[in-house]
Amino acid sequence: MAAREVRRLSLWQDRIQTEVEISGRGQPLVYLHGPWGLAPDRAFVAGLADGHTVYAPKFPGTTHGNPDAIHALDNWFDLTVYYGELFDKLELSAPAVVGHSFGGLVAAEFAASAPKSVGRLVLIDPVGLWRDDAPVKNWMILSDKVRRPSLFANSDGEAARRFFDVPSDPAERIDTLAQFIWAQACSGKFVWPIADRGFSKHAHRIAAPTLIVWGAGDGIIPPVYAQEFARRIADARVELIDDAGHLPHLEHPEAVTKVVRTFLGS
Amino acid sequence: MFHLMPYRDLPADFERLYNSAYIDPVWFDVADSDKVGQFYNATLDEMLYAAKAGLHGLCTNQHHQNVYGFMANPSIMGAVLARQTNGQNIAIIQLGSTLPSTTPPTRIAEEYAMLDCISGGRLVAGFPTGLPADATISNGVIPVEQRERFREALALVIKAWSARDIFAWNGRHYQLGMVNLWPRPIQQPHPPIWIPGSGISSTAEYVVGQDHCFCHLSYYGAKNAEQVSDRYWELVARKGRDDNPYRFSFLQLIGVGETDREAEELYAEHAEYFFHKLLYTPTYYQAIPGCLEYEALVQSLRHNPRASINLRELKAKDLFDRGFVVVGSPKTVREQLLDGIKRLRMGHLLALLHFGSMPTALCKKNIDLFAREVLPHLADLWDDTYEDRWWPERLKAKRPAAALATAS
Numbered sequence: 027m028a029a030r031e032v033r034r035l036s037l038w039q040d041r042i043q044t045e046v047e048i049s050g051r052g053q054p055l056v057y058l059h060g061p062w063g064l065a066p067d068r069a070f071v072a073g074l075a076d077g078h079t080v081y082a083p084k085f086p087g088t089t090h091g092n093p094d095a096i097h098a099l100d101n102w103f104d105l106t107v108y109y110g111e112l113f114d115k116l117e118l119s120a121p122a123v124v125g126h127s128f129g130g131l132v133a134a135e136f137a138a139s140a141p142k143s144v145g146r147l148v149l150i151d152p153v154g155l156w157r158d159d160a161p162v163k164n165w166m167i168l169s170d171k172v173r174r175p176s177l178f179a180n181s182d183g184e185a186a187r188r189f190f191d192v193p194s195d196p197a198e199r200i201d202t203l204a205q206f207i208w209a210q211a212c213s214g215k216f217v218w219p220i221a222d223r224g225f226s227k228h229a230h231r232i233a234a235p236t237l238i239v240w241g242a243g244d245g246i247i248p249p250v251y252a253q254e255f256a257r258r259i260a261d262a263r264v265e266l267i268d269d270a271g272h273l274p275h276l277e278h279p280e281a282v283t284k285v286v287r288t289f290l291g292s
Numbered sequence: 293m294f295h296l297m298p299y300r301d302l303p304a305d306f307e308r309l310y311n312s313a314y315i316d317p318v319w320f321d322v323a324d325s326d327k328v329g330q331f332y333n334a335t336l337d338e339m340l341y342a343a344k345a346g347l348h349g350l351c352t353n354q355h356h357q358n359v360y361g362f363m364a365n366p367s368i369m370g371a372v373l374a375r376q377t378n379g380q381n382i383a384i385i386q387l388g389s390t391l392p393s394t395t396p397p398t399r400i401a402e403e404y405a406m407l408d409c410i411s412g413g414r415l416v417a418g419f420p421t422g423l424p425a426d427a428t429i430s431n432g433v434i435p436v437e438q439r440e441r442f443r444e445a446l447a448l449v450i451k452a453w454s455a456r457d458i459f460a461w462n463g464r465h466y467q468l469g470m471v472n473l474w475p476r477p478i479q480q481p482h483p484p485i486w487i488p489g490s491g492i493s494s495t496a497e498y499v500v501g502q503d504h505c506f507c508h509l510s511y512y513g514a515k516n517a518e519q520v521s522d523r524y525w526e527l528v529a530r531k532g533r534d535d536n537p538y539r540f541s542f543l544q545l546i547g548v549g550e551t552d553r554e555a556e557e558l559y560a561e562h563a564e565y566f567f568h569k570l571l572y573t574p575t576y577y578q579a580i581p582g583c584l585e586y587e588a589l590v591q592s593l594r595h596n597p598r599a600s601i602n603l604r605e606l607k608a609k610d611l612f613d614r615g616f617v618v619v620g621s622p623k624t625v626r627e628q629l630l631d632g633i634k635r636l637r638m639g640h641l642l643a644l645l646h647f648g649s650m651p652t653a654l655c656k657k658n659i660d661l662f663a664r665e666v667l668p669h670l671a672d673l674w675d676d677t678y679e680d681r682w683w684p685e686r687l688k689a690k691r692p693a694a695a696l697a698t699a700s
Contacts, residue, residue: 093585093586093587094586096436097436097440100464166435166580166581166582167429167576167577167580168576169311169574169576170576200590200593200594203593204586204589204590204593207579207581207589208581208582208586208589210581210582211435211436211581211582212436212582214434214435214436214581214582215434215435215436215437215582218428218432218434218435218582219428219429219432
């Protein structure tokens with residue numbers, strides 16, 4: 027596994043401190059994590075780093091020691107301007123951008139607002155659209171009984187176990203749980219209570235070739251949304267991942283990494 | 293007297309049908325609008341009865357989409373109570389309208405000012421942040437914004453009540469170009485402000501910082517609240533505030549009978565109804581990510597004493613023994629309440645004299661016994677040493693002896 031550098035950036039008139047985990051070597055790739063923070067996605071990110079320099083920023087508010095950073099951003103306009111600043115600070119020029127779930131919508135909105143800033147776009151089970159006949163579940167208020175099989179096709183599998191696992195050390199346990207909950211709070215600020223904030227009006231502005239990856243058994247956002255995204259984005263294609271839920275990159279990291287790498291030509 | 297206005301006639305198998313009192317129960321499967329009309333009226337009757345019996349205040353509250361209590365707009369109830377109690381020495385305690393879920397919050401400033409005018413300056417202005425499910429699910433407030441909206445809204449309301457000139461409010465959550473509130477409250481610069489909370493979090497810090505009255509709305513009794521009250525009084529001392537007990541209010545379920553045995557028999561089914569059916573809300577509707585600020589979240593993960601209690605497994609006897617409900621003869625209730633009042637340094641006791649499926653006749657008996665046999669022994673407790681700075685000025689001269697005399 028490639029060595030990982032953690033760079034701490036001060037942004038947004040010094041009101042947001044954020045860590046960016048940088049690993050690998052090759053063409054730049056930005057990875058935007060989902061509502062549960064960067065921690066569950068690290069193994070997947072490491073896989074992407076084989077052939078890319080991966081930049082994985084933590085969402086505002088989810089960097090240790092700076093939870094209140096989330097109060098510095100009020101709306102989607104703030105958020106897209108913020109990501110412009112982040113990309114500039116990292117001196118990124120039209121990198122590939124991969125986003126999962128909530129991170130997928132951030133990636134898509136950024137690609138729509140600054141079409142020349144994203145070279146290629148990968149959206150893994152993104153939020154952002156709504157159909158009354160296929161409502162998206164609010165992942166922040168699900169019982170354990172519903173949440174587990176909604177997130178994972180195999181709710182008793184290794185990926186699900188690892189995702190919900192908490193350390194036995196009491197202090198580490200509290201920290202892990204607090205981060206897991208707070209990451210949902212921070213991302214939830216931009217998608218509560220329904221993750222439809224007008225992306226369908228912006229989608230036509232995406233210029234980057236786009237790959238849409240969807241877990242065929244996603245119980246949070248039904249896979250019909252894959253086509254909903256694809257038909258709104260000019261140059262888009264869809265890859266369904268069998269036997270995977272809302273977190274296909276955790277349940278079947280090899281399969282997801284393979285389609286992503288093929289798409290990126292790496 | 294505090295009243296929740298619950299649904300009093302849930303199906304016997306409600307617990308089997310629903311895992312939550314909040315959000316999930318489907319109206320047309322469970323409830324009946326004609327019955328609910330009776331319940332609203334019964335609630336008003338019971339509260340007005342309490343006013344005549346000599347209690348000092350009537351508390352309403354705001355909740356949504358649940359069976360546990362649904363005064364969706366407490367100002368509507370408060371308006372009836374204010375009007376019907378004119379001439380009586382009783383406070384109208386709105387505890388109250390939830391600011392973060394009302395836009396613009398000046399709407400609440402107006403409603404409260406109306407209530408203060410109608411009641412002749414008897415309003416206590418309560419401002420809850422709102423239960424997570426109420427604010428974020430029923431009203432769509434973004435969880436992580438709930439508390440900052442609350443603070444901004446309250447600052448706006450207070451300014452709107454007392455500003456001499458028309459002003460512009462350029463806030464983060466609210467923007468109003470010309471604020472010139474009609475009417476203004478009789479009580480200037482503002483009525484006493486009470487703010488409820490279920491524990492010592494950032495809200496309690498804020499309340500003490502602003503010198504408002506903090507109301508600990510626990511349903512687990514004074515017997516189990518010492519940890520919260522200790523932390524509250526430590527906070528008060530740390531912030532350099534005085535130890536005036538009137539800056540602390542506490543809610544208690546109370547059931548008074550002629551004897552201990554009679555009381556236990558009379559209130560058992562209603563206590564079980566309350567804790568098994570009405571209060572049962574699962575964690576995923578309470579601990580919604582963002583409703584607690586980060587520090588408070590860490591604290592709650594460190595220490596959550598009730599996390600392991602399954603209320604539905606507790607029988608009435610357990611609920612009484614654990615002190616969740618103070619039940620017994622007047623003597624027993626007096627002793628237990630006095631002990632709690634002193635231990636917690638409670639200035640205002642919010643007596644929940646109606647709970648669960650209790651019918652009006654029993655509620656009135658409870659009110660009668662409480663007002664006649666218990667209240668006279670509790671009132672005046674702190675008055676030699678402390679002034680209640682969180683009580684309507686116009687009522688102070690008359691309470692409590694005069695109020696009791698009126699009732700007799």
